[in-house]
Amino acid sequence: MAKKIKNIWWVVLFLAILAACLFPLILLANHYSFTLTIGWQALLIFTVSVICQLLSGHSISELTGKINLVWIKELTGGLGIGAILMILPALLLKIFGVVTWQTNVVSYATLVSGLSVFGAVAIAEELLFRGFMFQRLIKGFGQWPAQLVIGGLFLLTHINNPGMTGSIKVFATINIFIASLLFGIAFIKTKSLAMPLGLHFMANFTQGTILGFGVSGGKEPSLLLPISNNKPEWLTGGEFGLEGSLPGLLVLILVTLSLYNWKR
Numbered sequence: 001m002a003k004k005i006k007n008i009w010w011v012v013l014f015l016a017i018l019a020a021c022l023f024p025l026i027l028l029a030n031h032y033s034f035t036l037t038i039g040w041q042a043l044l045i046f047t048v049s050v051i052c053q054l055l056s057g058h059s060i061s062e063l064t065g066k067i068n069l070v071w072i073k074e075l076t077g078g079l080g081i082g083a084i085l086m087i088l089p090a091l092l093l094k095i096f097g098v099v100t101w102q103t104n105v106v107s108y109a110t111l112v113s114g115l116s117v118f119g120a121v122a123i124a125e126e127l128l129f130r131g132f133m134f135q136r137l138i139k140g141f142g143q144w145p146a147q148l149v150i151g152g153l154f155l156l157t158h159i160n161n162p163g164m165t166g167s168i169k170v171f172a173t174i175n176i177f178i179a180s181l182l183f184g185i186a187f188i189k190t191k192s193l194a195m196p197l198g199l200h201f202m203a204n205f206t207q208g209t210i211l212g213f214g215v216s217g218g219k220e221p222s223l224l225l226p227i228s229n230n231k232p233e234w235l236t237g238g239e240f241g242l243e244g245s246l247p248g249l250l251v252l253i254l255v256t257l258s259l260y261n262w263k264r
Contacts, residue, residue: 007140011133014052021048038117042124049132056136063131065192074190078198081186085199085255086206086213089247098235104212104225113221114209122201129154129180130187130196138188147184154180161217163239171234172244175252176216179203179243182256189264207242214241 021044029036053063065071093099104110129150137146158164158176186195208215212222217240228236237245 004140007136010052010056010136013055014048014132014136017051018045018048038120038124042120042127045124045127045131049127052132063135063193065190065194071192071194074192074194075198078186078195078200079202080198081195081255081259082199082202082204083206085203085251086211086242086248088251089242089245090211092247092251093236098228098231100227100229101212101224102227104222106223107221110209110221110223114205117220118201118204118208118215121204122197125154126183126193126197126200130183130193134184134187143184143188147181150184151177151180158216161240163214163217163237163241163244167234168238168240168244171237171246171249172216172240175243175249178249178252178256182252182259185256185259189259189262211242213237214239216241216243 025036025040025044028034049063050060053060061067065074090099094101134146134150137149141149155173155177159173161172164172183196183200186199187193189195204215207213208218208220208222210223212224212226214237219239226236233244234246237243237248242248
């Protein structure tokens with residue numbers, strides 16, 4: 001019981017420090033009319049995570065995984081899985097004639113925008129949801145209670161995103177929760193943030209920057225432009241993206257089960 005209470009207090013402290021830093025930044029952003037971009041948010045979450053990790057007497061390498069060749073291999077593996085997560089449902093839509101693509105604006109700026117935005121999103125969200133807080137919950141309560149709590153929080157941060165309506169909301173809700181479990185499994189299997197970072201980034205980058213779908217309801221410049229010809233949104237994900245589609249959900253379940261059964 002003492003161990004559980006101790007780790008709860010560390011989670012509370014993490015959230016308190018994060019809030020104490022975030023609110024003044026929001027006020028400054030409003031006062032000086034600058035945007036608190038996802039890049040700034042990622043930097044803030046990283047800083048608070050490092051502070052709490054050091055205060056708790058643990059090394060930074062325990063938070064992120066030791067940066068070495070294995071870390072790079074796990075990051076690469078995550079990138080591959082993330083690409084598969086979006087390419088497979090897109091292929092299914094292409095094979096069955098649901099979606100076709102035309103070339104959009106191909107430019108260096110498009111790639112840089114996707115790399116920077118989705119890279120920052122992956123860093124911010126993985127540090128927040130699979131970093132210090134997740135790791136303290138695992139130590140205090142075990143893997144699956146931690147997974148369920150973080151999965152619920154991860155879902156709450158996406159629940160009112162654009163395009164999350166009707167049948168899309170059902171598929172997207174299930175998809176987002178399972179995606180959180182997938183990222184958590186990637187961390188648990190490797191004891192490192194490398195694979196979940198790569199997985200999260202490449203899934204978003206492939207879905208948005210390359211294939212041209214929405215990413216959790218957001219829209220970024222893309223290399224390709226999908227044409228669905230008014231096909232049902234539960235097949236394409238509509239404005240929300242492949243995350244809100246039946247093919248996307250089926251592939252996600254398959255990938256999650258495969259990673260869960262992976263013997264490292």
